[in-house]
Structure formats: structure tokens, C-alpha cells
Amino acid sequence: MTKEDLLPSLRHALGAAHVLTAPDDTAGYLTDRHGRLHGRALAVVRPADTAQVAAVVRLCRAHRAPIVPQGGNTGLVGGATPDASGHAVLLSLGRLNRIRAVDTDNDTITAEAGVVLARLQEAAREAGRLFPLSLGSEGSCTVGGNLGTNAGGTQVLRYGNTRELALGLEVVTADGEIWDGLRGLRKDNTGYALRDLFIGSEGTLGIITAATLKLYPQPALQLTALLAFPAIGDTIGFLSRARAGFGAALTAFELISDTALGLVARHVPEQAIPLDATQPWYALLELSDSEGEAHARARFEAVVGQAIEDGLVADAAIAASVAQSQSLWRLRDQALGVAQQRDGGNLKHDISVPVSRIPAFLQATATALQAAFPGVRPVAFGHLGDGNLHYNVSHALASTPAALFADEAAIHRLVHDSVHAHGGSISAEHGLGQLKRNELPRYKSAVELDLMRRLKQAFDPLGLLNPGKVLPESQPDASTP
Amino acid sequence: MTKEDLLPSLRHALGAAHVLTAPDDTAGYLTDRHGRLHGRALAVVRPADTAQVAAVVRLCRAHRAPIVPQGGNTGLVGGATPDASGHAVLLSLGRLNRIRAVDTDNDTITAEAGVVLARLQEAAREAGRLFPLSLGSEGSCTVGGNLGTNAGGTQVLRYGNTRELALGLEVVTADGEIWDGLRGLRKDNTGYALRDLFIGSEGTLGIITAATLKLYPQPALQLTALLAFPAIGDTIGFLSRARAGFGAALTAFELISDTALGLVARHVPEQAIPLDATQPWYALLELSDSEGEAHARARFEAVVGQAIEDGLVADAAIAASVAQSQSLWRLRDQALGVAQQRDGGNLKHDISVPVSRIPAFLQATATALQAAFPGVRPVAFGHLGDGNLHYNVSHALASTPAALFADEAAIHRLVHDSVHAHGGSISAEHGLGQLKRNELPRYKSAVELDLMRRLKQAFDPLGLLNPGKVLPESQPDASTP
Structure with a gap:
């Protein structure tokens, strides 16, 4: 033919x-x-x-x-x-948009790949359950894309990435066969982890057409607060206490640097910031309580109160209403992005390092950036509890965004080399796609790349599924940092 | 050579x-x-x-x-x-028994494959953390085996299987290369899920030599209780309420049938049973509270009190001391096993079905067993919250264990066919090994078996890693139920 x-x-x-x-x-x-x-x-x-x-x-x-x-x-x-x-x-996959089943006794929902994430959240809510995956693009991203990229978001601290939310998949293979792996089982040890292999493979090993996903109880109440910290080490010390003191009720711990908050104050004046912005680090916390508001506030006051006494936390503002809570999330989800754009845009990095190495990573990267690109401003924020930072770099105030973008490749390399030196990942939650795949040989061992190529060859020997994605080109720059 | x-x-x-x-x-x-x-x-x-x-x-x-x-x-x-x-x-792997690192800020521990699970739990405890994997053989099983089989146990409801506890692996490939994937990252989307592929592959794709595993905060207190239920549907209804009411504090929900409890009463008289055993179903619950005993007891009384009022729960006995709590866990972990052995042994099944289908599965399987093997006694217990039952079958009282064992193959088939008909798994947490692998063609699609064979071929083309395990023989009984 x-x-x-x-x-x-x-x-x-x-x-x-x-x-x-x-x-x-x-x-x-x-x-x-x-x-x-x-x-x-x-x-x-x-x-x-x-x-x-x-x-x-x-x-x-x-x-x-x-x-x-x-x-x-x-x-x-x-x-x-x-x-x-x-x-x-x-x-x-947009027309595969049916929710096939909701099973409240099994706490599962089965949805097709084209279902928009917000609609899935809504279907769960209507059934009295929570589907916890939550990210900025939830109004238009789809379940299939979430699975294909193993999307993360703001609730990973408690509920894990999309991978951890998936129990079963339906996949069309490169041969055009349908694998019906739509199992609603929390325990199944009957063979290789095909489900996990397809998740995060960005459509290069098979095409996910439907999934059976975990549901959770809806929390009785969510309490949100903004905290200020005298130093990044204190933020990490407090994270550890918060995990112990709040248990699994701690559902978000979003870091915001003073630079990032300053951009919001300057460029998005309509955004309320309920603290004096005089400290170097801030965090948006969310408690999801299974009892109610009085209990959540009492817990919060006990744990944060002690941390203030001990000097770990400098200041704290608890949302007093749903509106204030929404405002805090708007600060994190929208205002930060708008502020960076109004500031002229910047170079974005979606990275993770072990939580324990974040202070060293921040210090070393900032120092190296200043040495190589004087005046550029790191804008760090993100999911501290997962070690996942959006480590963006804005232009020097004495310079222009255009000058910054001219250094794009060199700045990416500097930041990613530093991530690698601190045991981290150059793509924490966005995947590799076509933009990052050729960085792999610099940061991954030949053994790992060989295993990845074997998988691709085994599942898609003709190389027809999403070519030019995930796997590096065969003759890329193989220099190592 | x-x-x-x-x-x-x-x-x-x-x-x-x-x-x-x-x-x-x-x-x-x-x-x-x-x-x-x-x-x-x-x-x-x-x-x-x-x-x-x-x-x-x-x-x-x-x-x-x-x-x-x-x-x-x-x-x-x-x-x-x-x-x-x-x-x-x-x-x-027994001599690879070093704990390489404990990182409390990152909440991770890195251990070699030969570390005994109980020693890993102890190392976590010494660092003020919890490594939650817990199973009967924890005094002698090893981390490598836990990963190779994706072991489950009693805390999966809250913390997941071994798979969900692993962040990174070190693996020796079939070529004798070392893959250093010992990453302590909770988010890393830079390629295929090699980690998950090796986990649960029972040594047939590579040899796990070390792992970086998640640690959790130690709960302030664990409260254990035994509850009695008028019907299996009530048990499932209460599970749903308990998940909502206790949130992630619910760390165990272990089902025990009246037959199973009766065996303990008859054969292990030294085991205390703190309830009148007059109901058809029982469950051992564990709350892991991050606040303390008073809070845990108040929560328990609120949620269980309402369920008793609503007729879901017939009776409840809360452990009043650590000793009583240990006694309840002994009932579940040791006495049940000893009782079955003293009763003459039985045919064991490690199965899972969606929680919502457990009542229908229990009914249909018991009916089919009575029709085919009159008088045999199902002994059902296990991890209800995960849909994972140890559905064992004891000899008819009018007959002998020997007569039961003569029907072993037919009884396994009947039970596994019923599991399959209810959307379940014939090996929830034990793996396939050499004993169950030839059942796969009966319960898995040709597409899935083909994908599994491709993986084996890709990673171990000479077929030298643990041959005769996991993958079915090439010409097995391919009849379908």
C-alpha cells in the first residue's frame, strides 16, 4: 500500500x-x-x-x-x-470522553483517555469521592495525557503522581491490538508491570485509551495557610515536623521564594499577600482534615505554634474563609505565572532533587548563575514536599529578557548540570517530549539508555509510535558534566 | 568455555x-x-x-x-x-546486607537486597521514622525479595505495596552490567519506568541489589480493635465510612470470617478473642494517629459508635493496652495460621477482587465449592481494604485432609475461575514463581502474554535469569474458563 x-x-x-x-x-x-x-x-x-x-x-x-x-x-x-x-x-483522543464506571465501594473510576481532568474530578465529587490529581491545566488536559506523562501537580505529597493513582489501563499496542488491563485491583502480582511501563512513556510504547483510577474520601475540610521562614533549612525542618504532626492530612506544601513573591507584589498588585514579605522563603500549606474546621485549626495552631516558638517559622497567616483560601491558591497557581510573564518571561526548569539537598542545590546554582550570567534572578517555587522545584531564571534587572533568551541553552545546561550534581532529575513532572530528550545522554548512563532502547524496540519495532520523543537521537551530544 | x-x-x-x-x-x-x-x-x-x-x-x-x-x-x-x-x-543475596544511607530530611533509606525486613524497620525506627512494609515473614525475608515479588502485607491500605515504597533501584542486568537507578526522588519523569519493571519481576529481568525506599513519620499511637459485623455487605459499608472518618489514619482493615475465628477458638484456646463470636464477619482495625491516645479513642468512638447505631457494626472491642493490641495482632498473624494447621492444613489461595465484588465472589465461590466438593469449609480472611483475601479451603468435617488434597488441582481451578469471573487476580501478593505461572494463559489475554514475552526477550534474550518462573511454559494448557 x-x-x-x-x-x-x-x-x-x-x-x-x-x-x-x-x-x-x-x-x-x-x-x-x-x-x-x-x-x-x-x-x-x-x-x-x-x-x-x-x-x-x-x-x-x-x-x-x-x-x-x-x-x-x-x-x-x-x-x-x-x-x-x-x-x-x-x-x-478527544472523542474518547466517556466515564465508563464509578465504583464507590471499590473507590475506583474508569474513564477514557479523552476525559478532561476537571470533568473527572467533578464526576468523583458527584459520587462523594475525591480524585486528587490537580494541576494548572486541569480545565483542558486529559486523563490520557496525564497518564502518558505521569503528571504531578500540587497533591503529590499526599496522593502521589498519576502513576500512583492508576490501577488499570486499556492500551492499543503498536500492532493495533487492544490490551485490556482495566483492573480495579490494589494488589495484583501476576506478571510484569505493563501498566507502569505505559504510564509516563509519552505514547512511544502504546496508546492509552482508558484507565481505572483510585478514588479517595473527600476531606471534611481544607485549611490553607501561608508561612514565612527565616531560611531554607528552616523550611525543610518544618516540613519534617509538619509530616509528623499532621500525618497524611498534609496535602500540599508549596515553596515560594522571596524573589517569586516580590514579582507578584510588583506585577500583580490585585493579588493579596497576607504576610509582610520580609523573609527569604514562604510556603503555602494545605491541611485536608477528616474531622472538621475546629480540629484542623487546633492542629495547625499546635504544630505551627511550636515551630514559631522554636524559631523555625517567622510568621503565619491562616485563611479565615474559603475565599481567603482560594486567594492563596490563586497566588500560587495564577499570580506567580502572570507575574513572571509581566516581568518579561523567563527560562523555566522543572527539576527535582532529594529534599535534603535542596539548600545545597539552591546555593550552588545561584552562585554558578551569578558567576556566569551576572544579575540574573532565580525564581524558585514549587512542590517542596516532593523535592520538585520550578527553578526559573529571570533576566538581570540591568539587562533585557532578550539577552536572557540568547543564553537559553547555556543557562539550561548550567541548571541541569547542577541538578544532576545534586542527585536530581531534569524533568520532575513534565516529561521529555521532543525538547529534553537529547539531554538524556548527558545525564543517564549508557546502561539505562540501552534498556530504554530495548523496551522501545520490543514494543514498537517499526518505530511508528510518537517518533522523535523520549528517546534521544542516535548521535546526540554525549558529553558528560 | x-x-x-x-x-x-x-x-x-x-x-x-x-x-x-x-x-x-x-x-x-x-x-x-x-x-x-x-x-x-x-x-x-x-x-x-x-x-x-x-x-x-x-x-x-x-x-x-x-x-x-x-x-x-x-x-x-x-x-x-x-x-x-x-x-x-x-x-x-544474603551478604549484601548493608544499610547504605538514612536521609531523614528526604525521608529515605538506602539498603542492599540482603537486608532482612525487620532490620530495615529497626533502622528506620532508630532514625525516628517508619518503614511501613510489614508481613508475617519479616524476621527472615529480605528487601530484595520484597521488591522482586512486590510484597504486600498488612499496611498496604495506607502505604501501598512494596512497589509504592520504592523510589530507586540498583540492578544487575542479564548482561552483568550495573544499572545505578538509586534515586531518592519522588518525582522523576525522564524516561521509561525501569524501576517498576524490575519490581515484581521475580528476578527474571534483572537482579535487584539495592534500593532507595520511602520512610514515613512514626505515628504517635496505634489503636487496635476487633469489630463484629452482621453481614459482609456491612463490613464493606463500614470500610467506606472508616476510610472517610479516619482518613489516612486507617492503617489496617483485616477481615476474619466466623469459620476462621472458630478454628482459632477450637484449636488455639490460649488465644484470647475479646468478643462473643456470634456474628458471621469480623475485622481487625488499626488506627495510626499522629496526635495521641485520647484523640484516637475519641475518633474511634465517634465513627464506630455511629456505625453501631446504624446497625452496620454489631459489636466492638478496643484494645485497652499495648499487650491487648499485640494479642489482637497475634490472633491475625499467628493464631489463624496455627489453627488452620492444627485443623489438618488446607488449600491456600492468595487472591484479590474489587472490594465491591467481594460479597458476590464469596457467595458464588462458596456455592460452587459446596456443589462440587460437599462439606468443604472456606476459611476466608485477609486485607479487605485492598480486596485481597486469603481464601483457603479446609476439608469437610465428614472427610479428611488427605481427601481434600487429592482434589487440590480441581479446587484451585474452581476458586481461581471464580476470582477471574469477578475481575480478580489469582496472585494478589505472593507472585507467580513456578507454582502459578502455567495458570496465566487461562486468565490473561494473548496480547498481555505476548507483551510479557517481549519484555523477557528484550532484557534477557538468553533466558538465563530465573528460568521457569513467571512466564508460562510455551505449550501450557490454554483452555479458558
């Missing part, structure tokens, strides 16, 4: 209305969220169900056409954007 | 004292825990460290000698026992 036969075959399989080729129809699928990456495709196809996904894969396989799966197209590393060749078929 | 060269090479690599060939020296390694399986081996080797494990693998590879890794030899499915050919080298 020739490539020319593929489009008619796809139209026959899905109906012509679901095989898009007109530039106006396909443009939204072929550009990434930030508008930085532009791909081309033979067509954008929108199968209606798992059987149609399998049919698409079999047709593409017969024509040796690459397949790029896509969920909500909210990824940050170009994992869902095809290359510029125009050979690929972009497979949108 | 010939097989004859292998022993001298192994002696050269490890020292003659660590290459055991005398029957008296090897016997303990070549028989499984229950003394049912007897294997043979060219030698039992005891490398001292990871480099020596890699050297053993390279030597065995050069001689095409199979390698059977072994930890504490406490497995229940023959995963660590070689076949009778005498070709294999049994590789004991």
Missing part, C-alpha cells in the same frame, strides 16, 4: 468528518500550547472509541505512517506535536 | 568459601520454605557486593548457566527454588 491509500482508508474507518486535513481544522492540533512548536501531519484523526483507535494504528502500521497521540495538547515539552515532515498521523 | 570451567571461575571471583557445593551447605537454599519443592544447583554462590553479583552474572552468561537469585527464601510460590536439572547457579 502507498501513503496515498492511507487517507481514504482512514476516512472509511472513521468517517470523513473525523479525518481532518484542511489547515484551518488541523492548526490547533499541530501547534503546542505555547505556540513555540509547529508540526505538520498527513491528517488529524479523531477516532470515537478504542476499536477505532486500534483500526487507525493498524492502518498506519500497514502504511508505515508514524502516529502522534494527543490529549488536551497542554504539554510543555512538545510530546504531542509532530515533526515538520508531514508524514505523521496525529491521533486525537 | 565449558560448564566445568565455571566453578573455578566463580571460586576465583568470590573466594572458595562463598561457592558452596557440598549438599550439607546447599540444602537450605535448594528447598523452599514449606519443604515442598526441592531443586538442585551447580553451586550456591554468595557474592559480597554488587560488583561481585555482576561478576557472577557475567561468568554464568559466558557459560550459559542459568541464575536463580534468592533472598530470605521465604517465598510461597517457588520463585527462588531452582529446577531439578542441577544446571543453575543459585545466587544468594
Whole structure:
């Protein structure tokens, strides 16, 4: 069969209305969220169900056409954007948007890949349960993308990454077969961890079409607070106490540096900041209490009160109302991003290091940045409890954003080298996609890359599933830091 | 090289004292825990460290000698026992018994494969932390075996299986290379889930030599209680309330049937049972409270009191002292096992089904058993919160254990067919080993078995790592239920 036969075959399989080729129809699928990456495709196809996904894969396989799966197209590393060749078929999972089952006795929900995360959260809530995955793009990202990238977010401290929330998967393999692994079991030791292998593989080993996910009880109450710390070591010391004192009720511990908070004060004046911003570090805490407000406040006062007495915490502001709590989360989720943008944008890093090495990492990286790029401003914030920082770098005040972006590659390398030297990861929660894959040989051993290549070869020997993603090019820069 | 060269090479690599060939020296390694399986081996080797494990693998590879890794030899499915050919080298990880690091700020511990679980728990305790994995054999099983089999135990409800407790691994591959994946990161999305693939692969894809594992805060207090329920549906209804009312403080919810409790009363009279045993179902609950005894008791009384009022719970006995709490755990951990043995032994099943399907599973299985094997007595107990039951079958009182064991294969099949019909797993926490692997084609799809075989081929193309385990023989009974 020739490539020319593929489009008619796809139209026959899905109906012509679901095989898009007109530039106006396909443009939204072929550009990434930030508008930085532009791909081309033979067509954008929108199968209606798992059987149609399998049919698409079999047709593409017969024509040796690459397949790029896509969920909500909210990824940050170009994992869902095809290359510029125009050979690929972009497979949108958007029409696989059914919630197949909610089982409250088993505390599970089974949803298709195209279900938007916010809708899944809502379905859980309607059933009196919590689906705890929560991230900035939850209004448009999809379950399939969350699984494909093993998305993290703000509740990982308590509930884990998407990986830890998944019990079972349904996957279309590179052969176009359907693996029904939709098990709602918390214990199952009957073979290799196929589920975990597909999760986080960014569509390069198979296409996730549905998942059975864990539900949790809804907490009785969530109490949010902003705390100020005299030093990063105190923040980490307090995290340890908070984990012990609050137990699993501690559901978020979001770090914000003074620089980051200062950007909000300067560029987003409408955002309330309920503390005097005179300390170097801040954290947004969330307690999810199974008893109620009085208990949550009493616990908070006991643990934080002692920490203030001991000098670990300099100041604390507890949200007195749901509105104040929402305002604190807006500070973390929106205002910080807006402030950085209004400041001229910056270079972003999604990194993690062991929590114990965060102080050394911050110190060493800031020192190295100042030496190499005088005046640039690290803007650090993120999920301290997971060791996951969004370590962004803003332009020197005496300089311009354009000058900063001209140094993009060198600054990325400096930060990632420092992450690596501190035992960390250069992609904590965003994945590798096409933007980070060629950094792997610098930071991963040949043994690990070899094992990854063997997996790809075993599951997708023709290399048709999301080519150019995750695995590095064969002759990349293999220098080591 | 010939097989004859292998022993001298192994002696050269490890020292003659660590290459055991005398029957008296090897016997303990070549028989499984229950003394049912007897294997043979060219030698039992005891490398001292990871480099020596890699050297053993390279030597065995050069001689095409199979390698059977072994930890504490406490497995229940023959995963660590070689076949009778005498070709294999049994590789004991027992000398890799160092705790390499404890990091309290990162809440991690790094331990070698041969560290006994109880010693790891103790090391965590000494650092003021909890390593929550807890199972019957913890005094002799090892971390490597726990990881290789993805061990479960009594705390999975709160902390997950061994898989969920592992952050990083060090593994010797089938090529004799060392993969250093000892990362202490809670978020790392830089490639395929190699860690999860090795976990639960029972030594068939690589040999785990060390791991970085999660630590948790020690709870301030553990409160244990025995509850009685009028019906299994009430037990499940109460589980749901307990998860909501206690939150993550609910660390164990162990089901015990009246038959199981009756066996204890009859055969282990020294075991106290703090309730009138007049109800069909019982559960041992454990609350791990981060505040203290008064709070735990108040919470317990609030949640259980309401459930008694609503008729879900028939009776409840809270342990009033540490001694009473230990007595309750002895009932669950030891007395139940002793009672079954004194009753003449029985046929054991380590199964899971979705929690919501447990009532239907229990009903359907009991009915089918009575029809096919009149009078046999199901003895059901286990980790209800995970849907994991040890569904054992004791002989009919009018018959003998010997008559029961004569029906072993047919009873296993009946129970496992019923598990499968209810969406369950035939091995919830024990693995497949050599005893269950040939059941897989009956319960798993051809797609899944094909993917498993591809993984084995990709990582161990010569088939030298623990052959005859996990993967079914190529021509097994492929009948489907």
C-alpha cells in the first residue's frame, strides 16, 4: 500500500468528518500550547472509541505512517506535536470522553483517555469521592495525557503522581491490538508491570485509551495557610515536623521564594499577600482534615505554634474563609505565572532533587548563575514536599529578557548540570517530549539508555509510535558534566 | 568455555568459601520454605557486593548457566527454588546486607537486597521514622525479595505495596552490567519506568541489589480493635465510612470470617478473642494517629459508635493496652495460621477482587465449592481494604485432609475461575514463581502474554535469569474458563 491509500482508508474507518486535513481544522492540533512548536501531519484523526483507535494504528502500521497521540495538547515539552515532515498521523483522543464506571465501594473510576481532568474530578465529587490529581491545566488536559506523562501537580505529597493513582489501563499496542488491563485491583502480582511501563512513556510504547483510577474520601475540610521562614533549612525542618504532626492530612506544601513573591507584589498588585514579605522563603500549606474546621485549626495552631516558638517559622497567616483560601491558591497557581510573564518571561526548569539537598542545590546554582550570567534572578517555587522545584531564571534587572533568551541553552545546561550534581532529575513532572530528550545522554548512563532502547524496540519495532520523543537521537551530544 | 570451567571461575571471583557445593551447605537454599519443592544447583554462590553479583552474572552468561537469585527464601510460590536439572547457579543475596544511607530530611533509606525486613524497620525506627512494609515473614525475608515479588502485607491500605515504597533501584542486568537507578526522588519523569519493571519481576529481568525506599513519620499511637459485623455487605459499608472518618489514619482493615475465628477458638484456646463470636464477619482495625491516645479513642468512638447505631457494626472491642493490641495482632498473624494447621492444613489461595465484588465472589465461590466438593469449609480472611483475601479451603468435617488434597488441582481451578469471573487476580501478593505461572494463559489475554514475552526477550534474550518462573511454559494448557 502507498501513503496515498492511507487517507481514504482512514476516512472509511472513521468517517470523513473525523479525518481532518484542511489547515484551518488541523492548526490547533499541530501547534503546542505555547505556540513555540509547529508540526505538520498527513491528517488529524479523531477516532470515537478504542476499536477505532486500534483500526487507525493498524492502518498506519500497514502504511508505515508514524502516529502522534494527543490529549488536551497542554504539554510543555512538545510530546504531542509532530515533526515538520508531514508524514505523521496525529491521533486525537478527544472523542474518547466517556466515564465508563464509578465504583464507590471499590473507590475506583474508569474513564477514557479523552476525559478532561476537571470533568473527572467533578464526576468523583458527584459520587462523594475525591480524585486528587490537580494541576494548572486541569480545565483542558486529559486523563490520557496525564497518564502518558505521569503528571504531578500540587497533591503529590499526599496522593502521589498519576502513576500512583492508576490501577488499570486499556492500551492499543503498536500492532493495533487492544490490551485490556482495566483492573480495579490494589494488589495484583501476576506478571510484569505493563501498566507502569505505559504510564509516563509519552505514547512511544502504546496508546492509552482508558484507565481505572483510585478514588479517595473527600476531606471534611481544607485549611490553607501561608508561612514565612527565616531560611531554607528552616523550611525543610518544618516540613519534617509538619509530616509528623499532621500525618497524611498534609496535602500540599508549596515553596515560594522571596524573589517569586516580590514579582507578584510588583506585577500583580490585585493579588493579596497576607504576610509582610520580609523573609527569604514562604510556603503555602494545605491541611485536608477528616474531622472538621475546629480540629484542623487546633492542629495547625499546635504544630505551627511550636515551630514559631522554636524559631523555625517567622510568621503565619491562616485563611479565615474559603475565599481567603482560594486567594492563596490563586497566588500560587495564577499570580506567580502572570507575574513572571509581566516581568518579561523567563527560562523555566522543572527539576527535582532529594529534599535534603535542596539548600545545597539552591546555593550552588545561584552562585554558578551569578558567576556566569551576572544579575540574573532565580525564581524558585514549587512542590517542596516532593523535592520538585520550578527553578526559573529571570533576566538581570540591568539587562533585557532578550539577552536572557540568547543564553537559553547555556543557562539550561548550567541548571541541569547542577541538578544532576545534586542527585536530581531534569524533568520532575513534565516529561521529555521532543525538547529534553537529547539531554538524556548527558545525564543517564549508557546502561539505562540501552534498556530504554530495548523496551522501545520490543514494543514498537517499526518505530511508528510518537517518533522523535523520549528517546534521544542516535548521535546526540554525549558529553558528560 | 565449558560448564566445568565455571566453578573455578566463580571460586576465583568470590573466594572458595562463598561457592558452596557440598549438599550439607546447599540444602537450605535448594528447598523452599514449606519443604515442598526441592531443586538442585551447580553451586550456591554468595557474592559480597554488587560488583561481585555482576561478576557472577557475567561468568554464568559466558557459560550459559542459568541464575536463580534468592533472598530470605521465604517465598510461597517457588520463585527462588531452582529446577531439578542441577544446571543453575543459585545466587544468594544474603551478604549484601548493608544499610547504605538514612536521609531523614528526604525521608529515605538506602539498603542492599540482603537486608532482612525487620532490620530495615529497626533502622528506620532508630532514625525516628517508619518503614511501613510489614508481613508475617519479616524476621527472615529480605528487601530484595520484597521488591522482586512486590510484597504486600498488612499496611498496604495506607502505604501501598512494596512497589509504592520504592523510589530507586540498583540492578544487575542479564548482561552483568550495573544499572545505578538509586534515586531518592519522588518525582522523576525522564524516561521509561525501569524501576517498576524490575519490581515484581521475580528476578527474571534483572537482579535487584539495592534500593532507595520511602520512610514515613512514626505515628504517635496505634489503636487496635476487633469489630463484629452482621453481614459482609456491612463490613464493606463500614470500610467506606472508616476510610472517610479516619482518613489516612486507617492503617489496617483485616477481615476474619466466623469459620476462621472458630478454628482459632477450637484449636488455639490460649488465644484470647475479646468478643462473643456470634456474628458471621469480623475485622481487625488499626488506627495510626499522629496526635495521641485520647484523640484516637475519641475518633474511634465517634465513627464506630455511629456505625453501631446504624446497625452496620454489631459489636466492638478496643484494645485497652499495648499487650491487648499485640494479642489482637497475634490472633491475625499467628493464631489463624496455627489453627488452620492444627485443623489438618488446607488449600491456600492468595487472591484479590474489587472490594465491591467481594460479597458476590464469596457467595458464588462458596456455592460452587459446596456443589462440587460437599462439606468443604472456606476459611476466608485477609486485607479487605485492598480486596485481597486469603481464601483457603479446609476439608469437610465428614472427610479428611488427605481427601481434600487429592482434589487440590480441581479446587484451585474452581476458586481461581471464580476470582477471574469477578475481575480478580489469582496472585494478589505472593507472585507467580513456578507454582502459578502455567495458570496465566487461562486468565490473561494473548496480547498481555505476548507483551510479557517481549519484555523477557528484550532484557534477557538468553533466558538465563530465573528460568521457569513467571512466564508460562510455551505449550501450557490454554483452555479458558
